Each structure stands twice: as C-alpha cells, then as structure tokens.
Amino acid sequence: MTDWTGRTLELEVGPVAHGGHCVSRVDGRVVFVRHALPGEVVRAEVTEDKGGSFCRAEAVEVLRAVPERVPPPCPLAVPGRCGGCDWQHATPEFQRELKARVVAEQLQRLAGLEWPVEVEALPGDVLGWRSRVRLVAGRDGRAGLRAHRSHRVVALEKCPITVPGALDAVLERRWRPGTEIEVTSDGDGRVHTRELATVRGKRRARQLTGGEAVQHAAGRDWRLQAHGFWQVHPAAAETFAGVVREWAAAPAGALAWDLYAGVGLFASVLAGQVGPSGQVVAVESGHRAVSDGERNLADLPQVSWRAGRTEEVLPSLPGQPEVVVLDPPRSGAGRAVAGALAAASPARVVYVACDPAALARDVAFFGEAGYRLERLRAFDAFPMTHHVECIALLTR
Missing domain, CATH: 2.40.50.140 (Nucleic acid-binding proteins)
Structure with a gap:
C-alpha cells in the first residue's frame, strides 16, 4: 500500500x-x-x-x-504545534457534547449498553484550571510540551489552561535539554517544582521549590507529596468525593474497601459513613501515598492500609464488604479484579474512571460477573482536552 x-x-x-x-x-x-x-x-x-x-x-x-x-485561545493549539489540547477550536458546550458521544459510543461498543450520557461542567472556567503540569526542555533549553505523537518539544511562553502564574518561573529560565520539570499548584496556591533529569544513565529527581502540598477536599486538609496523585482540576476532588458519598451509602458498622486509594480521599468519605464501629480497608501500590494517607487519616482508626498492587492484595482481603470504591489507572481494573470483586459480593461498587474505553470494558466484565450499571455521571475535569472523568454505580 x-x-x-x-x-x-x-x-x-x-x-x-x-x-x-x-x-x-x-x-x-x-x-x-x-x-x-x-x-x-x-x-x-x-x-x-x-x-x-x-x-x-x-x-x-x-x-x-x-x-x-471558535478560534482557539492558545496560538499553539493548531496543527503541528503543542499536543496538550485537543478541542480548543470548539465551544465549551460542544466539547462536552463530543465527550458525551465518546462515552456513549464506548459503552455501546464495548459493553453493549445504550446509555444516555451528559458531561457536566465543573465549577470554574475552562481556562486556568490545570494545577499539575509536566514540561520538558527542548534542545534550546526552553521548557515546553511535546507535539502530538512526537518527541519534538514546542516551547511555551504561557499555557492558558494552567493555573495563572504557576509556570512563570519555569518558563523564564533555561534548562538542560531533555530535563523534565514537574509543576504543582496546590490548594493554597503555593507552587511546587522539581526537575527530573538523566545523568550518567541514572534518573534523578531534585526538588526546587516546595515539596509538601496542601489540598482541601471532603471536609479535610490534606498534606501530601506535591507531585504524587491528586486530581488535576481544583474542583474535581471535592466533586467526586460528593458523588462517592451519595452512591456508596455505606451503613454504620459496615466493611468497605477503597481500592487504588491514593492518599485516601474516598477512604475518608467511607470512614465517615461506617463510623468507629465499621472498617475501611484502603489498598494502594504507591508507598509514599500510603504513608501520606496514614498520616492524613490518623484520626480515623477504622481505616487500615494495605500497600501493594490491587490485583495482588485483593485475594487476601478478609470479610465481605458492603461497598467497594475503586479508582484504577487509565488502563482500568481488568477482568481479574472485576471477577475477584464480584466474588466478594459487595452490594454496590462505585467506579471512578479517567478513560471511557477502560470503563466500558470493565462494566462489561462486571456484567459477566453479575453486576449491572445503575447510574453514571461524567465530568469535564480536563477542559480543552479529550479526557473525561466518569463515575459509575454498579449493583449486584
């Protein structure tokens, strides 16, 4: 050909x-x-x-x-330039409509479900929301983002979707070519910066500013490693915690599992529901996230932690949970995890998904194991990009 x-x-x-x-x-x-x-x-x-x-x-x-x-608000969101945004040339309302079509199409194609989807806007503007960015230095030492499906670096003068001011110091200086720079703007507006460079074949990280971020969600103040996992959109963590609270509805005294738990955002919600007489088991593979989670939830003795990959830890978890919350990586949970959860027979599974294809595949796996999709909400947690966050309620 x-x-x-x-x-x-x-x-x-x-x-x-x-x-x-x-x-x-x-x-x-x-x-x-x-x-x-x-x-x-x-x-x-x-x-x-x-x-x-x-x-x-x-x-x-x-x-x-x-x-x-519409005209894209960033001059680099055009063919051949920055690959960070996908839909700047569409109105925000139409961006959400496109994402809704994608979620619906994935559910129909991969799970066999005809499901009406509406993508909801999060509080705030469609610009200035991105609180976490990883940049890379090009051959000239200027920091930027890569072109779409390319290693070529497009240097930035500013990034309209990023929290205002967060990138100023990074974009003003020159870096060793190939250096990656992670920038996080936390819930108090403090900027944390670290560089990741390969020196003599070894990957090295060096914190330049900050280090411990403060975030606010679910009625708590969180202190965590600045570049560890936390939702990118400033309104996402609080919004998602609210949906999990409503749909989990864990009764007092119950056992609940929080899988792929991060620092325990959803575990804290479940702990408030099951109370001191209940139990929440949080499973997380990142050891720093586990230590941050244990520290942040030290006042909730009903929360216990298991460090390890969910698919490896799951078979050893004791008891029958009333409800399970899971927030897997972009690749999804997979058939084995869905089957193991179904074998544990929770009444409800609340599934937080950052990829609609992975969500649809896992909904199909849960369907094979006896669970049906009961409710679905989708959120525009990444305006101007193709990414969309979904929360699904699966019931036995």
Missing part, C-alpha cells in the same frame, strides 16, 4: 472518536483527523501512515465550518 504521509486530502469529517480526533474515510481507509469537528469539510495533511486500514491527519484548512467552531 502506498504511504500517504505528507499527502493532502479533502475530507468530509465524520463522527468524533476516542482520543481527540474525528473519523473520515478515503478510498476505503479510515483517516483519524485532528483539529476538525464533525460535519466540517477540511483539507487535512496526513502526518502518520504505518500502512494498514487507517492513517492520521491534521486539518490544515477548514473549507466548511460548523457553528460550534
């Missing part, structure tokens, strides 16, 4: 697909095209073609726009 890389195609843009692009078809091949919107006609340049049934392209000229198209 001829390599189409560099070829310009005139395309009628079809439906949105998972991953921040839309689908078109040319001569029997699928073209995944970025910087376009469903219903548009565009000229697109093929950027990647590995043969087979599909290739990738970027819309370099819009011949017929849809009403939902």
